Amino acid sequence: MPVYERGYTHWQPSGRRARPAWLVIARRGIVEPLRRRWLFLLILAAWVPAIFKGGIIYAKLKAGNILDLMGGGWTSIEPEGFLRFLEGQRFFVFVLLAITGAGLIATDRRENGMSLYFSRPLGLVDYIGGKALTVVFFYCLVTLLPVCALCVFAYLISPGAVGAELLLGTPLRALVYCLLAGTSTSLVLLAFSSLGTRSIFVMVWWTLLVTGTDAVGGIAEGLLHKGGIQVVNFLGQYHNAASLLFASPRRLAGVSPWVSLAVVTAWTALALWVLRRRIRPVEVVS
Amino acid sequence: MSSLTFAYLAEPVLKGVDFALQKGAIGLLGPNGSGKTTLLRCLLGQVPLGRGHVEVLGWDMATRARAARAGLGWMPERGGVIPGMSGVGLVAYMGELSGLPSRDAMQRAHEVLHYVGLADERYRSCQDYSQGMKQRLKLAQALVHDPEWLFLDEPTSGLDPRGRVSVLELIRDLAWNKGLGVILSTHLLADVEAVCHEILVLRAGELLARQAVDGHTRQARQVFEVEGFGNEESFIAGLRDLGCEFEQDGRLLLVTLDLSRMPEARRETGFDATAGVTAILEVAAARDYALRRLRRRPVSLAEEFYRMVEA
Structure with a gap:
């Protein structure tokens, strides 16, 4: 019977498998922003450095070490080179996450969406997990995915000796780093999102956190000549801690990677605490 | 529900509320601030329960609220329309969150949107809906997973007389002909008279009376x-x-x-x-x-x- 001839009918289960709630939330969070064309352009722009690096790697492997002078460590196909590439993606990570993540919880709070979500059979972990997965997806789209693509590309054009590291070691390091850093960053962004109801304010706070702490760290270091002050640099801590994973000698001046790891853990714990307190189906107004 | 006591920030909202309901159309009446919405939220397991015991569809809401919610539909009074989605997209999304497979959710979304009279508007962005359409959309998302009970919080709020009558007709049809249990929270007595056969009257968080509508x-x-x-x-x-x-x-x-x-x-x-x-x-x-x-x-x-x- 066609739909337009029916009244209300009871649902007959079809026997198909339902997706878990966190996956449904993440899928929607990913698909909705991708409908905007300009976001596609931004993602494409975020891949330009990877294409450039790929070109340099190609030229280097074909033309020899002459090109080392051109790109320095950035063109290296050692793990260090890929860490530097990830550091270079910082700007795109910052912008893309601000656009796709700022409104994830703020909009739900503004439109009383929490009440809808938590009238369904899902819990706090599903909700936060789904939203965080959305942010992690966009994070990995401009970090992990280009690294893996570059590794495969470099492997295909390089002599066999470096193959194992390129095909396994570096992608694995990048995977671990991107998942951990992406999850932590996404939780911090979501915590900001849960504090407001307007995406624009969340973006302002996010900008202050990322660029503000970077600037404050740099200025204070320049004025006080103390490297340890860089511990306030938000995104810098992730790259500093990653130097352990990528066995890189490049570190933030005066800040141990272990301290950075502790700072990152503290940020993540704080974000989780905020999310736990802020995400409720009911607004309690004192 | 037995001896339920609930407080927001130490301010008691529900005091020793005690009742058991059979399926049907129940009107929840009370002046503003009497605890109607809070009572519905307790029934949905959306708030941590204070003293007392709440059991819905055989599930203890203190520990198994998620399981119970699969059989409950909720239509909030304020908001509840997520921007950036089409009507059918929102309803299907809510269906999937309720545990329906993706394809079933989409099919049900079309069905319930047709039932509530939004078939022609289902592909429009729900941000552009009128107030009456938003109320119908909220009713549709509450129905998409075919719940056993519907909790409706001021469903006719902000509607013109014609829209109000048509929404009440839908609710009445669901309760009287389709076998759904409905709890209608409102302060509009005419709505209750039009739809319900039993009323619960709350005052200052206490259950003041329970009687048949024509009682x-x-x-x-x-x-x-x-x-x-x-x-x-x-x-x-x-x-x-x-x-x-x-x-x-x-x-x-x-x-x-x-x-x-x-x-x-x-x-x-x-x-x-x-x-x-x-x-x-x-x-x-x-x-x-x-x-x-x-x-x-x-x-x-x-x-x-x-x-x-x-x-």
Whole structure:
């Protein structure tokens, strides 16, 4: 019977498998922003450095070490080179996450969406997990995915000796780093999102956190000549801690990677605490 | 629900609320701030329960609220329309979150949107919907997973009279013909009279009364309009012997009769006002008073509600 001839009918289960709630939330969070064309352009722009690096790697492997002078460590196909590439993606990570993540919880709070979500059979972990997965997806789209693509590309054009590291070691390091850093960053962004109801304010706070702490760290270091002050640099801590994973000698001046790891853990714990307190189906107004 | 007590920030909102409901159309009435929405949120397991015990569809809401919610539909009063989605997208999304497979959710979304009268508007962005369409959309998302109970918080809020009637018709159809349990929280008594067969009255967080919607017509205290000529003083004295109270309303004499004093008026479902009519006729005949008019004054649900709340 066609739909337009029916009244209300009871649902007959079809026997198909339902997706878990966190996956449904993440899928929607990913698909909705991708409908905007300009976001596609931004993602494409975020891949330009990877294409450039790929070109340099190609030229280097074909033309020899002459090109080392051109790109320095950035063109290296050692793990260090890929860490530097990830550091270079910082700007795109910052912008893309601000656009796709700022409104994830703020909009739900503004439109009383929490009440809808938590009238369904899902819990706090599903909700936060789904939203965080959305942010992690966009994070990995401009970090992990280009690294893996570059590794495969470099492997295909390089002599066999470096193959194992390129095909396994570096992608694995990048995977671990991107998942951990992406999850932590996404939780911090979501915590900001849960504090407001307007995406624009969340973006302002996010900008202050990322660029503000970077600037404050740099200025204070320049004025006080103390490297340890860089511990306030938000995104810098992730790259500093990653130097352990990528066995890189490049570190933030005066800040141990272990301290950075502790700072990152503290940020993540704080974000989780905020999310736990802020995400409720009911607004309690004192 | 037994002895439920709930407080926001130490401010008690529900105090010892105690009831059990069978499927049907239940009206939840009460003045603003009486705890209606909070009671619904307790039934949904959206707030941590204080003292007391809440069980919905056989699930303990303190520990198994998620399982119970699969069988519950919720239509909030405020907001509840996520921007950036089409009507059908939102309803299907909510269906998937309720545990429906993706394809089933989309199919159900089309069905329920057609049922609530939004078939032609389903692909439009729900941000652009009118208030009436948003209310229907919220009803559709509450129905998409075919719940056993629907909790509706002020479903006709902000609707024009025509929109209100059509939403009430849908709710009535769901409750009376489709076998869904409905709890309708509202302060519009006419909505309750149109849809529900039972009401719960809350005041300041306490369950003040529970009765059938037409229960006030079977209550012990009945008011009669009397007009006649003859020996009025003797007639009034006779009625006073029956324990009546009097009030003059222009030419009419309003006689309030307490039927609980008359064993012959007592019935299983309440009190039968015809016994009161017979008693008044007998007094009039005995006291030589010719009645020109004798009629039971209908008590509206609104009058009864205000009497209860203000008592």
